[in-house]
Amino acid sequence: MRELLSTVLDDPAAWRGDRMAARGDWVVELEPAMVEELEAAVATAAERGVEIFDLGRDDFPLAHTGRRLEAMLGELEGGRGFVLLKGLPVSRWSEAQTRIALWGLGAHLGRPVGQDLAGSLLHDVRDIGRAFGSDRSIRYFQTSHAIRLHTDGGDVFVLGCLRQGARGGRTLVVSAVEVFNEIVRRRPDLAVVLQQDFWMDARGQRADGARCQVLPVYTWHEGRLSVLLKAEYIYSAQRFDDVPRLTAEQVEALELFHRITEEPGMALGLELRPGDVLLASNHTIVHGRTEFEDPPDPADRRHLLRLWLTIPNGRPLPPHYADTREHAETYRQRMPA
Ligand SMILES: [Fe+2]
Secondary structure (H helix, E strand, O other), rough: OOOOOOOOOOOOOOOOHHHHHHOOOOOOOHHHHHHHHHHHHHHHHHHHHHOOOOOOOHHHHOHHHHHHHHHHHHHHOOOOOEEEEEEOOOOOOOOOHHHHHHHHHHHHHOOEEOOOOOOOEEEEEOOOOOOOOHOOOOOOHHHHOOOEOOOOOOOOOOEEEOOOOOOOOOOEEEEEEEEHHHHHHHHHHHHHOOOEEEEEEOOOOOOOOOOOEEEEEEEEEEEEEEEEEHHHHHHHHHHHOOOOOHHHHHHHHHHHHHHHHHHOOEEEOOOOOOOOEEEOOOOOEEEEEEOOOOOOHHHHEEEEEEEEEEOOOOOOOHHHHHHHHOOOHHHHHHHHO
8 A cells, every 4th residue: 555645745855946046056067177077087988998888987087076966966865856067068079078978977976777678878869850649659858849847767867968959948847846735735636646546658668568557646655755757658548448548537637737837936947058967856856848949950959968867865766666667777776785
C-alpha cells in the first residue's frame, strides 16, 4: 500500500517562478579561474584520445570547480532543485570540446544514465526535421515543437546550450511541489487521483518491449514528494485498446496540473544562451519549452546537449520506479552493492 500525501508540503523545492525570478542566487557564473581549469581539463582529456564515455572523473581534474559543483548537489536534492551555470566558453570551443566539457562536469556531479533504449548517454537536443506524429518513436526533444511541462529521467538532467536558434525555444521550469500544494489547496480529491496509477506510452523505449508503463504522477515516499509526468504520453497511451480509458477525474487532474503551471507567476522562464548549462531535478521540477524556429543555415541551428545523471545524494526512490525507463538505472545504481 502506497503512502498518500494529502497536505501542503513545506519544502525548499516548493517555489513560485515570479519570486525565484526576483532572486539571483540560482545563477552561478563561472569565474575565470574555473573556466581556465575547465579548459585545461578538456585539453588533457582530448589529448588522451579516448572515447568520451570512457572518461571518468579522474580523467577530468577539477580541483576548484569540482568543489563548487559538489555544493550544487545540495541545491539539486534538498534545495530548490535547479541551478543555472553560466559562462562555458562554447563560442571558442569546438563542438567536440564542448561535449567533453559537459561530460566532465557531469562526471563530477554524478553518474550518467542511458536516455533511451540504445543507452545513449549524451543526447543532442535539436530539430531533426521530422514531425512528432510521423513516427511513434519520435520524441519531442527531436522536434521544434513546444514541449509541455514534463520530467526527464535520472535524478537530474543537465542541459548545455551550444546554440540558441533564431526565435523562441524559451525554457520553462516549474516547481512540481508548489503545483502539488496548489492542487491540495483547491482540489484535495485530485491530489489523491494524481497519486494513483496512470498508463503512460513508453514510445518504444522500454528494453522489455512493454508498450506502456503504469505509475502515479506524484509519489510520496520516505518523506519526499516526487513527480514523474509526461502528459502527452499518458494521452497517447490511449491509442492501445487494452489500456484502460482515462477517467474523467484523471483528465481533470492532469488538466488542473497544467492549468496551474500556466497561471501567472508559476513558471520561471529562462532564455538559455550559448554557454549556459541548466541543471535540474527530475523529482521536484517539471520543465518544458516554447516552440522555436531555426535559422536557414544548419550551422546556426538550435542545439543543446543533454545528460541524465544519478547523483550521489539522491533521494530514496519508490519501488515502482524500478520499472520505469526514466529511473530504472538510477534505482539499480542506488541499490547497495
Ligand atoms: Fe525534457
